[in-house]
Amino acid sequence: MAFDFVTRSKQVVGLDIGSSTVKMAELRPVRKGGYELVSLGIEDLSPECIVDGVIISKLPVSDAISRIFAQQNVKNKRVATSVSGHSVIVKKIALPTQTQEELSESIRWEAEQYIPFDIADVNLDYEVLGESAATGNLDVLLVAVKKEKITDHTSVISMAGKNPVIVDVDAFALQNAYEVNYKPSTRSTVALLDLGASIMTINIVTGHDFLFTRDVGVGGHQYTDFIQKEFNLSFAQAQALKHGEPADGIQPSEARHIIESVNEIICLEIQKTFDFFKTTTTVERIDRMLVSGGAAHTPGLVETLAQKFDIQTEKFDSFKNVTYDSKRFPPSLIANRSPDLAVAVGLALRSAEE
Ligand SMILES: Nc1ncnc2c1ncn2[C@@H]1O[C@H](COP(=O)(O)OP(=O)(O)OP(=O)(O)O)[C@@H](O)[C@H]1O
Numbered sequence: 548m549a550f551d552f553v554t555r556s557k558q559v560v561g562l563d564i565g566s567s568t569v570k571m572a573e574l575r576p577v578r579k580g581g582y583e584l585v586s587l588g589i590e591d592l593s594p595e596c597i598v599d600g601v602i603i604s605k606l607p608v609s610d611a612i613s614r615i616f617a618q619q620n621v622k623n624k625r626v627a628t629s630v631s632g633h634s635v636i637v638k639k640i641a642l643p644t645q646t647q648e649e650l651s652e653s654i655r656w657e658a659e660q661y662i663p664f665d666i667a668d669v670n671l672d673y674e675v676l677g678e679s680a681a682t683g684n685l686d687v688l689l690v691a692v693k694k695e696k697i698t699d700h701t702s703v704i705s706m707a708g709k710n711p712v713i714v715d716v717d718a719f720a721l722q723n724a725y726e727v728n729y730k731p732s733t734r735s736t737v738a739l740l741d742l743g744a745s746i747m748t749i750n751i752v753t754g755h756d757f758l759f760t761r762d763v764g765v766g767g768h769q770y771t772d773f774i775q776k777e778f779n780l781s782f783a784q785a786q787a788l789k790h791g792e793p794a795d796g797i798q799p800s801e802a803r804h805i806i807e808s809v810n811e812i813i814c815l816e817i818q819k820t821f822d823f824f825k826t827t828t829t830v831e832r833i834d835r836m837l838v839s840g841g842a843a844h845t846p847g848l849v850e851t852l853a854q855k856f857d858i859q860t861e862k863f864d865s866f867k868n869v870t871y872d873s874k875r876f877p878p879s880l881i882a883n884r885s886p887d888l889a890v891a892v893g894l895a896l897r898s899a900e901e
């Protein structure tokens with residue numbers, strides 16, 4: 548029992564604070580490599596709360612967090628959250644072979660050339676990925692996040708009376724969710740695409756190996772914005788139309804061309820990312836695309852992506868290897884929201900190594 552207590556006390560609640568919705572997931576390991584859903588919550592935010600990645604109104608966000616925890620009766624206060632967007636830099640860099648001590652001395656200086664902000668304003672983290680005897684180089688994964696971005700997130704969590712013990716990056720949380728659910732045993736290369744409301748995270752992995760990531764400022768909000776402008780609708784009306792419901796006498800079919808035009812913009816950004824990725828790697832092709840985030844539901848998007856890139860493409864299933872009690876969590880809810888919860892599930896998988 549004591550052991551059980553120890554393991555449980557290390558568990559964290561995954562909390563994905565998106566610009567459109569706050570998503571929470573709590574998991575419990577059940578068998579080797581498998582998990583069970585303990586609690587789950589989603590709360591919508593008004594579009595004015597988080598703008599351009601900045602939490603403008605903290606109170607409604609911390610209230611949403613409080614509501615989620617209260618509704619699900621979540622006792623665990625230890626929260627893992629994540630950040631994304633232009634305040635986050637993730638890069639694989641090659642450095643001359645050196646000792647751990649030398650690296651911890653030189654990393655800030657080395658990092659400076661890759662970071663477009665003042666180094667004093669960022670939190671820096673790194674991980675040695677491996678050493679190449681052939682080149683005499685050390686492959687290092689560099690992660691830099693603007694301090695204000697981190698405090699933005701931790702402060703709303705603290706305001707809700709919770710303890711932010713881990714601040715991760717969306718791309719890595721996504722990869723965690725992928726590894727646990729898809730058990731990548733082969734050397735196949737997969738592009739994980741998380742399409743949120745304002746940010747698209749692209750993470751390219753081979754098996755368990757991280758290769759490349761990029762965040763682009765495009766997402767579900769772009770569809771809503773274009774529809775709003777075209778038909779002179781409110782945000783809520785445009786959102787409804789995008790989700791396939793008539794609004795103000797306008798039929799969803801009339802918005803089809805707008806949705807397609809934004810699909811094109813998204814395809815173009817993915818193409819740019821793939822082109823750049825190709826210049827950095829020896830990997831020949833991407834075998835599969837898995838699309839998560841709320842905007843994965845956009846009518847026709849997955850099909851457009853599959854066609855455009857000629858890559859097997861499907862929606863991400865965050866519960867492929869996660870069991871749940873169907874009396875507590877309606878299977879239809881799980882099925883409908885499964886792609887949206889990828890980052891939250893990935894965060895819930897992190898045990899707290901503070
Ligand atoms: N059924 C649907 N059809 C079309 N779009 C949808 C549907 N459901 C949700 N969306 C869109 O998905 C977006 C929200 O997705 P998500 O919750 O992943 O974003 P977020 O994490 O809050 O945002 P971000 O990560 O960009 O800050 C919104 O733009 C929403 O309109």
Ligand SMILES: [Mg+2]
Nearest residue numbers: 565566743744
């Ligand atoms: Mg998101």
